[in-house]
Structures are given as structure tokens and as C-alpha cells.
Amino acid sequence: MEVFQTVSSLQAVLTNLSGSVGFVPTMGSLHQGHLSLIKKALEENTHLTISIFVNPTQFEDPTDFEKYPRSLEKDLSMIATIAPKALVFTPAVSEIYRNKITAGFYSFNGLDKRMEGNSRQGHFQGVAAVVERLFSIVNPDRAYFGEKDYQQLAIIRHIVVQKKLSLAIVSCPIVRDKSGLALSSRNARLSKHHLEQASLLFRSLKQARALYLDKDASTAQHHVNQLFSQAQEWTLDYFCIYDEITLREIDNKKTENVRGFIAAQVGEIRLIDNLSFSLI
């Protein structure tokens, strides 16, 4: 494992490689979800680059950015275990944004309007800016993203098409704990009490899926609303059933490329999850 802090030192090594390069961009605080991306990237490429960079432009609130969990030493030791030949890029903010910290003005064709875009204005502009910058630094053959942040994945795919970037976006399924809770760096901030309740999101999605396929979207929606109205410590932010490519309402009873999305808050922590509602 080699660790690089600067663009120039990383690129000096990257330009001399032959073969394909897989890239796993992360904000650190690695968990099994990240490791599944790293394993897939190792399988599919000759070389692997992993970035650890907490990106300021995707946080609305500077305090959130500062509070975001960081565990660089632990992250590096996890990487050393499963990917001992990885090139790890841990740049300072100034290395990524040079003189000015600004996000781009991307046109997302409506993909950023709903769900996470509703409650986190500007978030996806920041994601797009950092992802495009990292792609241009690493120039990978394939970049790996988890389906946990499904809207982010859809937006990144959109940018690749819009900007005609020459890399493949590979998505990996959500990794869950035994209770069904989707792994997330934020889970560490849940109290034991709330952690025990947090499988509610996945349970809601599974029940909604069955109702959607058996009956219809409004029956599923009604059921999820009821589940959350009975869960006193929880506030449902949204539950929606969308076309998983366009992230728009579905016209009729679609049974392929349809997906349920949910966001809810418990205590001070906001969690998100999603599940394919397709038949196959």
C-alpha cells in the first residue's frame, strides 16, 4: 500500500502503470459497504486507487463538515489488509480545490430535484464537483459506488454521459447488518436504543415492495405512512416509488427498473435506504 497526499505524487505513479485502474472514492470511516466496493474493484482491474477525502462542498453546514467522522489510521489498516497493493490518495482540501472552494453548476436534468436534493440544497452540486475532479486526477477505467446512495449514483452516471467521460460506473448492492440496517458511517452516531429500532427502514421497504407487487403504489405508500405514524421516535422524511434510472414517478404498474426510496430521522440522525421493487 502506498499513500499519496498530492496530485503530482499520485499521478507520477499512475502514469507509469499499464493495465486497467479501478477507483473507489470514499469519505473514509470505512465499513463493510466500502470493503465490498474495494473487493469488486480488485477483481475487475489490474490496479486499484482508493481516495479518502471528506468533501467540504457537499455539506450544507460547515459544522456538519467538521463533525463528519474521520478515522484515517483505522481506514488505512483496513485497506492494507484487503488491498495491500492499493494506491491510497488522501489529499488536503487545498489540493483538490486549489485556490477556491466552489462547486460547479451542473445540469442534472431533474435528477437532483427530489428526495435528498429537496432537503439538502446544493449537496449534489458538491458531489458532482468533487467526483469530476477526482476522475480527472485518477483517470480510472472503472469507478465503484454503493447503491446505498442511489440518487448520487444516478447523478454520477448522468455526469459521465453529459461530459462524455471515458470510464465505467459500477454499482454495488447495499451491505446490511443482521437486522437489515444498511451500513453507513452515520450508524456509529446512533444510540444503542435507536440502533435497535433502525431496521424499521428496511422492514418498511420490504413490506412496501410486497404490497406494491401484490396491489399498487398507493397501498404501499399508505402502509409506510402508517408504520411511521406508529413509530413515535421516528419522523418519515419521504417514501417514494420511482423509476430507478430517471428517478421520476412511474406511469403505471411498472415491474422493472422500479425502486422504493426512504428517508427518516430518529433522534438527531437522518437515515436513508432503498430497495429494488422490480419483479426479477
Added chain:
Amino acid sequence: MEVFQTVSSLQAVLTNLSGSVGFVPTMGSLHQGHLSLIKKALEENTHLTISIFVNPTQFEDPTDFEKYPRSLEKDLSMIATIAPKALVFTPAVSEIYRNKITAGFYSFNGLDKRMEGNSRQGHFQGVAAVVERLFSIVNPDRAYFGEKDYQQLAIIRHIVVQKKLSLAIVSCPIVRDKSGLALSSRNARLSKHHLEQASLLFRSLKQARALYLDKDASTAQHHVNQLFSQAQEWTLDYFCIYDEITLREIDNKKTENVRGFIAAQVGEIRLIDNLSFSLI
């Protein structure tokens, strides 16, 4: 250059390669447009595979399939000159479709409904079937397509997302002759007289672009209609200004990711072309 007729012989070589594989799928009758794809693929990858396969499932009419120009020897000698290490795959129809010649039932989310989809029902189902089959055989890191067949490109990008395929789709600009005519295997079938008039498509697009950016879409549309009503041997099939990612009507005066598309018939030959109408 090595030439393979069977999936098994090609794969025996492909599985032992290390490094990235670029893939240029063609129907043969290679021209400078194909060569630009091959050159880009050579630059961006360790290895290169080129397929030459006239795909029956994308022709509506069996006679069209039989009439499609074939020039395997000339194609191979062109490839040998610019890509002497290429792996060339020239399968028989039975090798690609095994027992049955059927196209898949893909959901294209409306991308196949307009323009070429209107006049060539089932065409894109056939394109999707063969492209997915070729991708699964070659398993490339990047596949290269010309912007000449822009709707095909949009549909292939859609399939990659929908099926979560792990490759990058790279598009290359249209290559034109001195008159501005977009290169196409079909141009060989134009009479000298019609060939001299064929720059009308590109000229229309350029004038429409200027009118769109100066004034609006309907002024551009009106002008193209007029140009073709004055061109006695030509029949305009469609001219449209669409969002180049969704291939749908644009809401307002868009200046990015907008593109003009045209199809027209002269004599027995139908030609298509397109041009970015974006500001930058």
C-alpha cells in the same frame, strides 16, 4: 492481427490478457469514421478487439440485410495497417445467436420511440440484443461508438445503466468529408449526382443551429422545412431539436446538451446526421 470466427477461440486469447481491453463493434465496410474509433480505442487501452458482424436482427427487411455492403478483405487490410495487434472477431450469425435468431425485449424508457425508432420498428431491439451479446463475449473495459448514430448511442448508454454493465461507453465525433457529408457505409450507394447534393443535411443543421441560438427552435424548424421543400429530389423525414441525453423535446431555450437531428431521403437512399446545438 489475429482473426477469430468463434466465441471460444476469441475468449481463449482474451482471458489470458492483462490490462484494459477496448472494443470497437462494427458491421464492416469500414471508413474513416470507424478508423477514428479504432485510433481512440488504441490510445486508451492496452488491447483492442474489433468485431465485424452484420447483425440480422436490426434489419426490418431480410432483403436489406442481404444487400448490406460487405468487404471483409478490404476491412481486414485496413485494420492490419492501423492496428496490427488487434484481435478481430468475425463470427457467423449462428455463433452470435446460437439456436434462435431473436432480439430481446428491452425497455428503452422512450429513447427508441422517435426519429429512427419511428421509421424502423424493432431496429433498436436488434441493436440492443447484439450489443449486449457482444459485450458479454468480449467483456471490454471501453466500447467505442460514433456520434453519427446518436440515438443508438443513447440507447446503448441506457442499457449499460439498466443492466449495470461494467464498461465505459465512449463516443467519438462524426467524421465528415470535405463537403460536410457525414461518413457512412450507405454513402457508397449514392449516385455521383446525389453525392454532390448530399451536403444539404449538414448545411441545414449548421444554418438551423445559428437560427436556434440567435432566435428560437421554431425559426430553425421553419428554415429547414423550407430548404427541403426547395430541394426537389429530397424528402425530409424529420428534423428535430432535442435534449441530447433524454432525446426528448426541450422545455425552453436550452444552451447545453441540446442537439439537432435530421433524416432525409434522396433517390433510394436515406441519410441521417446530427449536430450539437449547445453554445459551448
